Amino acid sequence: MASFPLSASTPRRYAIVGTGAIGGYYGAKLQRAGVEVHFLTRSDYEVIRQEGLTVESPEGNFRLGEVRAYRDVADMPPCDVVIVALKTTQNQVLGELLPSLLNSDGVVLVLQNGLGVEDEVAQWVGGDRVLGGLCFICSNKLGPGQIRHLDYGAIALGEYRPNYKPQGVTQRMRAIAHDFERAEIPMQFHEDLLLARWKKLVWNIPFNGLSVVLDAKTDRLITDSNSRQAVESLMAEVVAGARACGREIPGVFVEEMLTTTEKMPPYLTSMKLDFEAKRPLEIEAILGTPLRRGTAAGASLPQMALLYQQLTVLDRYNRA
Template sequence: MGNLSYAILGTGALGGFYGAKLQKAGNEVHFLLNSDYQQVSQNGLIVESKDGDFLLPQVNAYNNVNKMPSCDVVVVALKTTQNHLLTQIVPPVVKNNGIVLVLQNGLGIETEVVQIVNNVTVIGGLCFLCSNKVGAGHIHHLDYGKITLGEYALNYHPVGITARMRAIAKDFENAGIEIELTEDLLLGRWKKLVWNIPYNGLSVILDATTDELMTNLYTRTLVEQLMFEVQLGAKSTGRILPDSFIHTMLEYTVNMKPYRTSMKIDFDENRPLEVEAIVGNPLRIAAANDFSLPLIRCLYQQLKFLDRRNSL
């Protein structure tokens, strides 16, 4: 599966960063843009990164998916609040027997994608990335960047490490992106939620950055309690997260640069929040298995209130 071509659907802080790295490494990459189309089509992409700044003066930029060529790998890097668009933008650009790589936060995303396209492989990607879009076609990469890849099968049945996963991993690793392959995508998604639920949620509710949450005794305790509830949610689906993983996530966050989470940025910019995918879906899945997650439910209810008020 050499010489894979890539379509990036959602050229923001995440999709723009990974797509730019892939192109810089020599891959064929096509970018779908909205408001940034004019700027990027004329001036390319700028990436400021802790790993070294670079400019791509020319990129394959589109503002209409029907003008894009069919690609081997379609990277879904939109916020989940825009997933209603997937039925329109994924089928025209993915090759038959191609791959849809879902780089989104939350739970249950892959099951949405398999209902949209047939004869494709769906792979989930869990990104541990601190990156912000600071201007049109201008991305600031602050820290980390690792992606965990796992292939989706019906009901999240573990399928092991596949050749398709390895092919994508090779391209990303050649682009300087750290990759981990997981045999169990659902386990990987719960692991990502250990970070996403407390930090995204509390950053909005408490108007705080990650360093502020970690340097205060009370909020650090709350973060840890929420993480242990995510661990319980994972257990409800038969996935076991060791306590050591939670302590690792806490230490990662202590050592990372001060960060305003993606949900906090969306809130500050009056954009819809990814409450359902990140918090609501895990709650509902745990409840369906007769597991109660009271702290996460409280977080969910507060976020729904703030999201609704922010949209008025």
């Protein structure tokens, strides 16, 4: 493993690739805490350079008047941690961006939904330089440089290796967590990143997918008896897919996801927001890859297959 700055007292330089609801929020929190952060902004460049980043949050609103923002990755300095917060539908650009952004001992932290996203990144930077992060957060991008944080905010970290062999909790996970905790971002550790990914899909597959198909926020999906039955059926299939792939999700975790959603403020999922804005949906990462891997491993996943087909059709006609 490459030498990575592990000491809590050693400053680490961060890059944000994807300054939206996730990257903008976490990057702004890190910078406010004194961490050096560089933002690749592309279409929002002019606004962010002139007006900075604004975060609305129940934990307190704040604005960063000066932000290290860049339109071109060639102008950015090499960084110790490159946070990928793009939609997975844009991952085709990462091969051009990541190699020049990374220090020789740097790592990529993938803050994306879905399964297999670390596999994509590893093909460009190597399997020993990738970490996965699962974001448990409700946040939206209101406009260029404007983020609205609604609730939650924790990140769960895990080390990646090819074939998702469990790596335990490493020192570089702890070093990165130290920076985030300085920014008052709750951090968790996962010894098994593949299990963590499947557990996140227990929520993401039913609520992201059904929010589009049924044109609903989370509160209606969880309170209406028919839609809740659909949610629970899909959750059971995610558990079955994970089991077929060698990962066991306890029933108590599924109940916790249902209870958490009941307490959540009415929320438009990221996939529903993308659908309304006629942007490509993250169908493959969130649903297609888990469906294919679970089916290949012997699981019967008819509800997931139907939802995948429905979303594919809706996405195609919506963007046409």
